[in-house]
Amino acid sequence: MASTWDLSTLIDSLQRDLQARIDPQSCVMVGIYTGGVWIARELHRRLGVSAPLGELDISFYRDDFSRVGLHPEVKASRIPFSVDGSHLILVDDVLYTGRTIRAALNEIFDYGRPDRITLAVLVDRGLRELPICADVAALRLRSNPSDYIKLRGPNPLSLEFLPGGEVAPA
Amino acid sequence: MSLRRRIRNLRLIDPVSGKDYRGDLALAAGKILALGEIPDDFQANEEIDGSGLIACPAFLETQFQAHTPGSGLHGDLRSELHAAAAGGFGSVVLDPDTAPVADTPGVLYQQRAAAEAVDYLRVYLSGALTRELQGESLSEMAALAEAGAQIFSQGRQSVADSQRLRLALSYAADLGRTVFLWPEDRCLAGNGVMDEGPLSLRLGLAARPQAAEEIGVERDLRVARLAGAAVHFPSLSSAAAIARVAEARRGGQVVSCGVSLHHLLLSAEDIGYFNTHSKILPPLRNQKNRDDLLRALADGAIQCLTSQHVPWGRETEGQTFAQAPFGIAAVQWTLPLALRLVEEGSLDLLQMIRLFTTGPAAVLGLPPPSLAPGANADLCVFDPDAELQPSATGFSRARNHPYAGWPLRGQVRYLFVDGRLRYCSAAG
């Protein structure tokens, strides 16, 4: 049985938590393809970040490239601002093992050296394999690897959950 | 001294009489003693069951490169004759383009000595028509004839200068020997490594137009007529050139031509992705020309078939198409490859046998090989139905051939020269 959450409530909560931490006039925001970009677009608009939104495709930085090869539909990353010295808000939909975020951090540093990075995710699955955690998460779960959690979109956005384990709000 | 042998229940095919019948064959003292009905008093000290086998005179190879004398890297007389025997040959004519070239009596004596030392098949020698085969100055042809040159030959080199060709042919005509010519317009042929056509355009390889051979044949025919010489083109690839030779023959000129099995079985398409094992001279032509060649074969316009044996050792492998030497070494599979043409209906069995026996013998000025009593017991006894797949390597030192894995039929079971068993394969 699939569960869904009310996306706008979750994004509301992200917006609240971020507002306390950022200055929309000086910070920059980057979403990770594809779900992270959808969420980031919404947050970018709601928070009124003045710099344009950045988009990141981490295909070139994946640690499983040797095994799976290059994804044929790799998108170009687009960072239309200087990263150097910025406070950068990195947005993704689901934090799972942490490998995507590691790859994204590596890529961001190839554009420049930010002063500070804040990670905001919609869902933290609680299954990280690397010492990477979200500063802000709308939903913190203790899920099983067999669970299926995916953000669908972009119109409308919906979070899909096919259970195989217990759902426990943090 | 050879054994007195009786081979029972053979199918006997005699290229001279054209007879095809069943019976036994009796061999004694290196000759055919009797066939069909064997005299009651014939005492054999060896009997062979020939059921299911065909006997015919052993084949004669007009183009045989054994690199003797030579470096030994690309095979020698022993290795290459072994392969030839397995292919059905009892006699070969050595190519003159050895190292050094067979343009002095000394080289011919050396070849003769090597043949005697190997003591395997009948070996005929050819003397170079011109020194170093360069097509410029005459070789000492009388001395070469005395040293045993059965023919004179230009190997795989055309003579560029028509006047020099005329003089060389005139001089050779005095000595009563056939001259093997390599007809090609050298400038038009250039440094081409394959036939000119859509495939050479696609592969970006330097091309050799078929017209180069056709012009060469036309020129050589006319010059030979001026000189009054008997000439033979050992390996033509152009059906139009062969038609021109046939026309000259009808006009009474003493000329003949041969075609290699490769040009009848393969086309330029077989070069595929730069397969150097399909790189030969003349180059493999297009499919339409191949069809025309098969038709010319059926019409009797071709006097000899040849395996055009040119072995190259392992040192020449791993080269690009342009670097790789020309030539295919597949003499060991001559019989099954020729039977393939018979099976395809391009010619009948008797015609095929003639093109490897009486045809070449006439070109070389030798008595026609036959099964008649009293003839030399040079025999090829083969199983026409045995399945055989050529391997990448065989008895030859070389492996430059494109036939590995082809499903073929036909295997030489016994090969006799002068009544002596030279090759025998297990029935399988």
Place this chain on the structure above:
Amino acid sequence: MMPWRMGEGDPQRDAEGRLRNLLAIEGLREGEILEILDSAESFLGIGERMVKKIPILRGRTLVNLFYENSTRTRSTFELAAKRLSADVLNIAVASSSASKGESLLDTVDNLLAMQVDGFILRHPEAGAAHLLARHLGERAWVVNAGDGQHAHPTQALLDVFTIRHLLGPISERVVVILGDILHSRVARALIHALSILGCPQIRVVGPRTLVPPELQDLGVHVFHELEPALTGANVVYALRMQRERMDSQRLPSLEEYHRRFGLSAARLRLAADNAVVLHPGPMNRGVELSAEVADGPQAIILEQVTHGLALRMAVLARLAGGNP
């Protein structure tokens, strides 16, 4: 299956039919070419960043094995490999010493003993890359960076990439290839790439000694006069004219060639508005193109170089990925 007619497998592909080597454009599928072009678009952005390097080939070793001089091709392959974080070994072998010394395959075997993952080969003889690919089998992959007069697949890919990047889909463009088609691996590769991508009209133009009418077997329209070939064209691709063509008497002189087939501004006006002019380099000013055209706004020769880098990154990433 009867191996009666020689039908070896395509040496570009592995047993499962995946692209393992890039030897020639001929035999590639449209989808494969489009995937490479699409990923090259992403690689294009990397050159604009502070760190112009991504880690996907970290730890891989590639060899740039060049038996012919080519500053441009060699350096873009080298830079492409380095921007993908691969280690690159540059080996330049002068053709003259190669013919005396060890063979191509012996050289390669020595390099393989140093655990090389892939080879980028430029060789003066047609079929050299096929020879190498067959020799290597599963041990390493090969990119053909030009073999004799046969093929130059990455050049053709960067050319169609450039055309597509600036003009949109190839399937709507008339392309003219001008010059020595007969001896050009660039032209051969480009003709195949354009055909596979559905180019509605490929024209080739030049003197009959360099543009044989038999070329129409490749599906192109053959012209021996420049003006009608240019009329309405969207892309004009001028090939480099080699001096040795005069030596072999295929042309009387470079001046006469320029008179008949040189691309001048006046002639270029016959082409469609906004037609673009490409050249694989190095260019002979005043021979293939007049200086006015070469330096004019329609020439996109430097874009070709920039795109060549991204395209070669895409090719290397494609062959190295999934083949650890």
